[in-house]
Amino acid sequence: MVKTAARRTDVIDVPHLPGELRSGPSHRLSRIELFERDEIIRVLARPGVSMKDAAAELGMSRATIYRKIAQYGIRTGQ
Numbered sequence: 001m002v003k004t005a006a007r008r009t010d011v012i013d014v015p016h017l018p019g020e021l022r023s024g025p026s027h028r029l030s031r032i033e034l035f036e037r038d039e040i041i042r043v044l045a046r047p048g049v050s051m052k053d054a055a056a057e058l059g060m061s062r063a064t065i066y067r068k069i070a071q072y073g074i075r076t077g078q
Helices: 001-008 031-044 051-058 062-072
Strands: none
Touching: 031 051, 031 062, 051 062
16 A cells, blocks of 8 residues: 555655545445545545535535544544
8 A cells, every 4th residue: 555655646645545544444335435435535634624624525514524434434633
């Protein structure tokens, strides 16, 4: 995974790592769930993004984002 991330950029940071490293263990996710999880992680990994900003960009409510974070076991670092 690190080799793949290193091919993408000179400096490896959280956004360059695969989503499964940034979320907790869960059941096997469908392709749609994987995409949704990775998009939530991508948006939340940007510096200074608020839940309100993330909700607007993802087209969902803040309550839904919090529910999805819990559902996918996403660690936000907050």
